[in-house]
Amino acid sequence: MRDMNKNNTAGAGKADASGDPLGPNSEIGRKLKQYYDELVSDEVPDRFAQLLAQLEQADSVQNKG
Amino acid sequence: MTVSLAFKTDLLGAIPSLRAFAVSLTQSADKADDLVQETLVKAWDKHESFQMGTNLKAWLFTILRNEFYSQMRKRGREVQDSDGIMTGRLAVHPAQQGQLDLKDFRSALEQLPEDQREAIILIGASGFSYEEAAEICGCAVGTIKSRVSRARVRLQDILKVSGEAEYGPDAISTQVMGSSVA
Numbered sequence: 001m002r003d004m005n006k007n008n009t010a011g012a013g014k015a016d017a018s019g020d021p022l023g024p025n026s027e028i029g030r031k032l033k034q035y036y037d038e039l040v041s042d043e044v045p046d047r048f049a050q051l052l053a054q055l056e057q058a059d060s061v062q063n064k065g
Numbered sequence: 066m067t068v069s070l071a072f073k074t075d076l077l078g079a080i081p082s083l084r085a086f087a088v089s090l091t092q093s094a095d096k097a098d099d100l101v102q103e104t105l106v107k108a109w110d111k112h113e114s115f116q117m118g119t120n121l122k123a124w125l126f127t128i129l130r131n132e133f134y135s136q137m138r139k140r141g142r143e144v145q146d147s148d149g150i151m152t153g154r155l156a157v158h159p160a161q162q163g164q165l166d167l168k169d170f171r172s173a174l175e176q177l178p179e180d181q182r183e184a185i186i187l188i189g190a191s192g193f194s195y196e197e198a199a200e201i202c203g204c205a206v207g208t209i210k211s212r213v214s215r216a217r218v219r220l221q222d223i224l225k226v227s228g229e230a231e232y233g234p235d236a237i238s239t240q241v242m243g244s245s246v247a
Contacts, residue, residue: 021217022189027226028217029189031170036190038167039085048080051102052073055109059067 068112075121076108082122082191083129089186090133092175100136104129123193127201130183173223177216184212185220 022029083104087097107128108115115124174182180202187198188209199206 022185022213028220028224031167032185032189034167035170035174036085036089036186039088040081042081042084044080044084045098047098048101048105049077051105052077052109055106056068056073063067 068109071117072112072115076105076125079122079125080105083125086126086186086191087129087133089174089190090130090179090183100129100133103132103136107132120197123197123201126187126191126193127203130201169224170220173220176223177219181212181216181219184209185216188213 020026020029022032024030080101083101084097087100087104088094091097091100104125108125115121177185183202184198187193187201188195193201195206195209198209202209
């Protein structure tokens with residue numbers, strides 16, 4: 001069990017050509033970015049713009065009072 | 066103190082990243098959006114404590130992360146400890162020809178303990194430096210480095226891929242297995 005972990009760590013320690021183990025030449029690095037970019041490009045629901053508008057409105061009411 | 070237009074604009078601009086980070090943490094789209102909402106309200110309330118010119122994204126990620134862990138504690142859910150999790154418990158089938166399915170990757174990511182998952186997301190996907198990630202997570206730079214490294218090893222283990230896709234032993238064994246069938 002311990003030895004297996006050691007081997008894995010040694011293998012994973014190898015960086016890709018750019019020296020970055022999570023860089024574009026690493027399968028894990030590429031998938032990680034693909035996974036995340038997909039989430040970032042997801043359309044933002046209206047509720048957030050509405051929320052900020054509400055917060056702004058609450059502020060202006062408070063400032064007047 | 067009124068919230069400046071610039072702050073509001075930056076806040077709006079950060080929402081896609083905040084949602085992505087929130088989904089990565091919660092593994093649920095609904096919970097993620099609630100978390101982002103809480104984060105925006107908190108950020109609005111304490112906007113005076115943000116220093117203009119410093120990294121707003123890092124500041125917001127810190128708020129979101131704190132909110133996530135405090136909600137988990139409130140729900141009585143134990144925060145996963147990376148040392149207590151068995152490796153490769155739910156190993157997915159080996160990737161074929163080095164091509165990794167995004168669905169498999171997602172499920173592998175889900176198996177990581179939270180501390181490792183957030184570390185590898187912050188460093189490998191959100192574009193933060195180790196120093197920034199350490200600040201967001203409130204820990205030492207070395208801790209982030211070791212979490213990222215353990216996360217990478219675990220993902221490679223679960224997904225049966227090697228660090229170097231083209232030349233790793235897995236790519237070779239796939240070829241060997243493929244040719245024996247033919």
